[in-house]
Amino acid sequence: MIYEVFRQERKGQPLQHAGTVNAPDERFAEIYAREQYGRRQESVSLWLVPREAVSEIEEFPDEFEMKYRRVDGYSIKARLREARERAGTLEAAPEAEQTE
Amino acid sequence: MSARADLLISIADDELFLGWRNSEWTGIAPFLEEDVAFSSIAQNEIGHARALYELAAVELGTTADELAFDRTPEEYRCAPLVQLRRLEWARTIARHWLYETADELRLAALKASDDPEIAGIAAKMDREEAYHRMHAEMWVDRLLCSDEGRSRLNEAVDELWPYALGVLDDELRPELRRRAQERLGRELADVEPVSRGVHEVELAQLLEEMTMVRRSAPAGTQW
Numbered sequence: 041m042i043y044e045v046f047r048q049e050r051k052g053q054p055l056q057h058a059g060t061v062n063a064p065d066e067r068f069a070e071i072y073a074r075e076q077y078g079r080r081q082e083s084v085s086l087w088l089v090p091r092e093a094v095s096e097i098e099e100f101p102d103e104f105e106m107k108y109r110r111v112d113g114y115s116i117k118a119r120l121r122e123a124r125e126r127a128g129t130l131e132a133a134p135e136a137e138q139t140e
Numbered sequence: 141m142s143a144r145a146d147l148l149i150s151i152a153d154d155e156l157f158l159g160w161r162n163s164e165w166t167g168i169a170p171f172l173e174e175d176v177a178f179s180s181i182a183q184n185e186i187g188h189a190r191a192l193y194e195l196a197a198v199e200l201g202t203t204a205d206e207l208a209f210d211r212t213p214e215e216y217r218c219a220p221l222v223q224l225r226r227l228e229w230a231r232t233i234a235r236h237w238l239y240e241t242a243d244e245l246r247l248a249a250l251k252a253s254d255d256p257e258i259a260g261i262a263a264k265m266d267r268e269e270a271y272h273r274m275h276a277e278m279w280v281d282r283l284l285c286s287d288e289g290r291s292r293l294n295e296a297v298d299e300l301w302p303y304a305l306g307v308l309d310d311e312l313r314p315e316l317r318r319r320a321q322e323r324l325g326r327e328l329a330d331v332e333p334v335s336r337g338v339h340e341v342e343l344a345q346l347l348e349e350m351t352m353v354r355r356s357a358p359a360g361t362q363w
Contacts, residue, residue: 075177
C-alpha cells in the first residue's frame, strides 16, 4: 500500500508533502516513514495518509474563457507605482518592492 | 581487565557484530523501505558499540577504534548469536527479534546499575532500541499471521534459540524464555546455551572483512 508522507520541519510551519512509503500496513508505514523522513532530525512531525484516502481533482474546465476571473495580466507593479506617485512616496519605497 | 570493562566490551562487541551483520542487507533487503529501515537500525547498533567502547577505552587507556578493530578474534566477547552469518530473511528477523528481546532485559538491569555512566548509557541506548523492538515485533506479528511465515519463523527461532540464551547471563535466561514462549505461543526446547566465549568460524571471517581497510593503511593515516 502506498502512503503519502507529509513532513513538518519546524513547529508552526505547514506540513508539506515529502514523498511516499510503500508498506503492507500502517504499522510498517510508520516505522518506514520515521526512518526515511525523520532519522536525521529533519522533521518534528509526520502525517501519513493512505493514497486511496486522498481525493484528487484535476479538471478545471473554463469553456467560456472567463479571463476576468484570473489575476494574470493585472500588473501589481504598475498600479503600485501609480499609487505611490499619487501618495508622493515613490522615492522612499525600497528597491525590492519597486521591482516586484 | 575489570569486570566493568569486560561488561562494556561484551555488549559493545554484540552491538558491533550485529550492526555489521544487519548491514549485510543494505542494498538487497526484500524491498526498498525495509532496506532503508534495516540499514538505519544497523547504523544505530554500531553507534551504540562506539559509545560503549569509548567508555571502556577511558578505563583501559586505549581508543574505541583499537578496541573495535585491533584485537585478535579470540579476544572478542560477543555472543555467538551475532557472529553467525544468516543472510536469509526469516533467520535475520528471528535473530533481530531474539536479540532485541534479550537486549531489553539486559538494558533494564543495566539502567538500574549503581555506576552512573553505565546506567546513563543504558538509558540512552534503550531509547533507540525501543524503535528496534517496534520494528522486530511488527515483523514477528506479520510472520505469525500466515502459515508460511509462521513455519519459517518457528524454524529459524528453533535453530537460533540456544544462541539467543547465550546472549544473557544465567539469571536473565528464564525471563527470556518466558517472554519468547508467550510471544510465540509455544514451548521452546530445553537446550544448552551457546554462550559468550565461543568463537564461530564466521567471527574471524567477519573481522577480516571489517578491518580490511584499516589494515591496508598504517595507523594514524589521515583520509
